Amino acid sequence: MTSFPADSQIAAESGHRPARRRLTWARVGRASVPYLLILPVLGATGAVLGYPVGYLVNLSFQRYGLPELIQHAGHYIGLHNYWLVLHDSVFWDTLRRTVIFTAANVSLTIGLGTMIALLLVRVSRFVRLPLTAGLVLVWSMPAVVAVQVFYWMTNFENGVFNSILGLGQHDWYATTFSQLGLVTALIVWGALPFVVITLYAGLAQVPHELVEAAEIDGAGPLRVFRDVTFPVLKPIFLILTSLSIIWDFGVFTQPYLLIGREHQYASNYLMGVYVYIKAYSGNDYGQGAAISILMLLIVAILSIFYVRKMVKIGDVQ
């Protein structure tokens, strides 16, 4: 729509320089409109993200601790930071823990989300409406608020978890497994509404005739789901899964606040928390930067699929 074949044809035929130049300028003007429109966004994100990311790469090659922070200058030490990080067992333990944590969170979120979405189709209207409303309510809870509520519910003295389960004064924060289990509960609880509502919207696209035909042919509910519903929903499943992986892998607020600022140790780090602690409590910005870069790379690889999918959607219009 930015180029008009008729214009260029006239310009080519008439061969008049002034006319040609005038037309060219008009075309250049028209062609530059979209660039002018995206310029502010590019400028803002470039300045606030592009520059720091470049800075981050640069920083990861320097020794940059407290003395360097005060002097505003680091010392270049090549790949030494990466060498240190990759030879640090804490890094590998944290990575393994984060991968397992992510796998557990994503499968729970998607699994439970699918079940609730299918349930939402089957329940009567008088249950569906409050269920949807409840999901939206949970969806809208800010993460920090949700953390505080879970913290209160799992308190060992008066927490409602212990009184419901009859556990007396059980300390839910005693072991790493239990801590991360709570974080998982919190994250899955908060992520379910998005997954359920998205899948429920997708389920509306599954053709009724197909499901009925399969049922008449004697297919059980599992078979119907596997061979009719799932193929239709596959793109949505792929998007939701890759989004959940990306979010859960880099999660910070929930583990950091629920387990507690003062209770973060090498034994319960998740990747996001590890990066943060390494830089701030350890005051080693160089190594922190190296870990950040490694983490960004992992997430970049994880998101390739999702980004490609989205670009396709954006390109088709």
Place this chain on the structure above:
Amino acid sequence: MSASAATPAGAPQPRRARRGRRKLATQTGWNLVGIAVIVVMVFPVYWMISTAFKSDGEITSGSWFPLQPTLQHFRSAMAGADHPYFWNSVANSLIVVCVTVALSMVIAFFAAVALAKFRFTGRKVFIVLMIGIQMLPQAGLIIPLYLVLRQYGQTGTLTGVIITYMTFVLPFSVWTLRGFIIGIPRDLEEAAMVDGSSRVGAFVRILLPLVAPGLVATSVFAFITSWNEFIFANVLLNDNSKQTVTVWLSYFTGTARHTDWGALMAASTLTAIPVVIFFVLVQRKIAFGLTAGAVKG
């Protein structure tokens, strides 16, 4: 469904009646499961609100309902001697959020028009950029943003936070607004141009009013995202008087053994209220954009 199940039982067709009864039983079963899911999902929210209204005695005794509701916890959260910074934080959050949203919407709208109405070289790269940025783990960006903002003396200032938030609000705003603009039929615009309006005239008179609901929905969503943000505010704002609401709330707990649970839950409720109201208002409008645009919920 319930209507078909209510066909007279014991009528001439016993088989159908039996089938109907079984259907009713299945339906009731699903409904019971559904109600159980509602209870489990909503319970934490109920527990937050009910704790906020309970008396101290009811909180320690673990009573299920606030039988003697009190506003004492809200008073102590908002202006208690231990928690003096509530209104300060609300003001800071409002400043940060409003400036972020206003600036972002203007800038994002232009880019969204470019994406929706023009085909140009580099368009694809731009889309990749907009989607890619949303995927960056924020924890990984804290260090460089902190150090760069520190260089320019913008740590501990609201400006630094606003600039940071903008970069995260912009990509999804561009993406969601793009969806709203595409939804407008091109004929409308062309009709206006035939009627003698210029392109800009058509834009202002036709496009803008039609996109207005989309702009409102996107702004509200941007509002919620910025209001809820914790990671950057936590790192960039250290001073008590400069905190945003989420940071204020995150420091509320005090020591683990002497937490004022009633006040903590009142504070949580207060923090959540604006978001819940806004979210419920626009959720329907934005839900589609979410799937297509991928915003952190």
